[in-house]
Amino acid sequence: MAQPTAHEALIYLMVVMSAADRDMTDAELAIIGETIRNWPVFEGFDDDIIAVARQCQQILQEDDGLERILNAVRDVVPAKLHDTAYAIAVEVAAADRHVEPEEARMLHIVRSRLHLEPLVAAAIERTAQARRRRL
Template identity: 45%
Template structure:
């Protein structure tokens, strides 16, 4: 996969993590873990994560904002990677098992812009909840 597509995946995860106005240490660690383990990031220089994340935040704070960043990220992805991108976004938002309204709106925005099948997105969301569920105390 191209570096631009890998950067796009990271950008979407960073936006998901910061969509509730705060990127937690847990979310940052999850991004680093996913980049280090998933085949989609094969060949990616892990030392670039911070630079990609900072550029993403700069874009968010710039004149083009969220919609442009998401549009550009989706455009950089091969169509067959869109469900992977959505799964990564869901994975980051599910880390704390508490979805805020902002996170839910971001998921909806990404889902709509990618025009993913609703059954596919529901399956991705359910699988993420199951992976992050903790044993009752």
């Protein structure tokens, strides 16, 4: 796998999170599109999102695909944006207002891989929960 750009690595991370429970929901796909269109970290990204997602799926089919993707996220996304990467992962996991056990496990793996402080990760997770609450 050629080293992805930081934008591609973040999209890979969103695809991994969406596929963690083997069910890519419409809500998760909507969050992925919304994130790419609206988050400042994606400014300047104008590649084909579908092509990048397909690349990710191809990599995931390989024996060490998940490891390679997680390592790429850690290595190509600047350390100052690791909390942003985690926030993106949490947004996708929480898109349908319920985090499946597989998604929770994947978030734990991402947290560890990005070496996030527990309080930072907890704050990001709590913010995503608060944003999705209804009366």
